Each structure stands twice: as structure tokens, then as C-alpha cells.
Amino acid sequence: MGRAPCCDKANVKKGPWSPEEDKQLKEYIEKHGTGGNWITLPRKAGLRRCGKSCRLRWLNYLRPNLKLGDFSDDEDRVICSLFAAIGSRWSIIAAQLPGRTDNDIKNYWNTKLKKKLLGLPPSHRKPHHHQQQPLFFPSTLETTASFSSSAPGLEGIPISPYLLSYSTPASAFPLPQIPAHQIGGRISHQQSCSSDDGISTQICNGGREHLVLDNSLYGGLEIEKLLLGERSLGCNSEEIKAIVCPSSVYLDGKDGARRGY
DNA sequence: AACCACGGCAACCGCTGTTGG
């Protein structure tokens, strides 16, 4: 019981956007807004693009106030902390980083941050004598294998000290507070949330809430514990396994190296 | 210089949630 395609696939252009298309879309939206309807927007704007494609392009690359360039250490910390807490909820994570889009963060995580976490050796392109230390991982510390999770189902799994460092006292680095209702399930349309998409979210950072995740999703993880100091990883075990078990991701040979972000 | 392998990232795909008739 599939649903009707959002656009006539035979008649829409795919692939990279040209500067002309960007200009056309930008000018249209600046003049008329999105009108709350992405499906009809491309036709109105004179673009042969799928509405979803227009939305993605606008939110990720054309809208104002986008932050470009490298991620700061603070942004790294926020991303890692939240990933440890809630997993790959990129839109929620993006909401904590103004100007960043979830696609950005997702790509950054997949290509760089995850490797820093794991303390993986640099890519084959980099000279061996420039071995990179894991981010924020003092050289005097032990290797990742010296730490292991005590989280249920994760016993004995080696964990990067970097990941464990998320559970240092909150004073070490301020962590964003996320309303529980955003974590327990998908975000409702009433909250403008960041997305892939990247629309900025209004997150209430004031007032602390004791966050308990939906059992079905996160095994009842108490976020507050994670964020505020208890040495509890408390993450979805599969997610953590995926994070900390390079063997399953990176040692599967050629294809794994290519696709196993 | 040419080839190859890989990393990075933009964009697409398909699914789920929300809304309104």
C-alpha cells in the first residue's frame, strides 16, 4: 500500500543544484516565502525539482544564518554528548547548534567525529608519524581498550575515554537541556525543529527537566544521570556497540571501510 | 603521469508522524 509519489519523477531534475537553480529558489522564497507547501513551490518558482529537494536545498544551503566551516571543540562535545544520550537523533542535536543542520552534523559524525571517538588511526592518506590522538584524549591516558562499559548488555565492550568523558560533571562543559517530550518520540510539528533539513528549533534551555527516555526506545535511560555526572552510559546498547566496536564497522574489509561509517 | 582507493559531502530515498478534510 504505497503512497503516491510526491512529484512526477519523470519530469523532475535530480542531482547537484546549479547556481541558477539556487538563485531561482532563493529569490522565490525570499519574495514569497515557502507558503507552507513545498510540493507546489517548485512549480510556482519555475523549477523542475521535487518539492522535497527544494526544501532540502533551502534548509541546508540557501537559508540565511547558516554556519559554515569546521566544527568547534564545543560543538564536538555537544554532538558527542547528545549522541551518547539519545543516539542518532540528528535533528535534536542540530537544534542545539545554531546554524548547523542535521545533515551537516550527520556527515560530520559519520566522517570524522566517530573516528575521533574511537581513536582510530588516521586514514591511509596521512603519514603514520602524524598519528592523531582522539579528540580531548590526553596522551597520557590509556588506549580505548582499557575502558569498558558496565552498562547492561555492554559489559566488557571497550569504550573510548572520550565517550566516557561525557559523564564528567556538568561543570566541565555545559550541556544543553532537552525537553523530555522531544526525546521521547518524534517532534511534533508545533515545535519548529531543526531538521535535515535544518530549520532552527526553539528549545527551552531554562528550567531543568528530569529526562527519562521512553523505555521502548532507549531502555529507560535517565538522561540527567548521563549528563550530570553518574558514570552511566545508559545508551541504547546497539548504538554504543556500533560506536565502540570498530571491528564490526571498520575491519570488514574493503566494503566495510567504504560504507561502514 | 597515470591509476587506484578512499574520504567527504551533497543529495536522494523511503519511512513515519502530523494534519486536515
Next chain:
DNA sequence: GCCAACAGCGGTTGCCGTGGT
């Protein structure tokens, strides 16, 4: 309550640039 339309999300794909051989 049901269903279609739409928005939003996260995973995946494919292209291109870069570095190594």
C-alpha cells in the same frame, strides 16, 4: 475513525577531489 497529503527524519548512495603508489 479513516485516509490522503504533506512535512520531517535518518539512512544510504553516488560523485568528486585528494593522496598514495
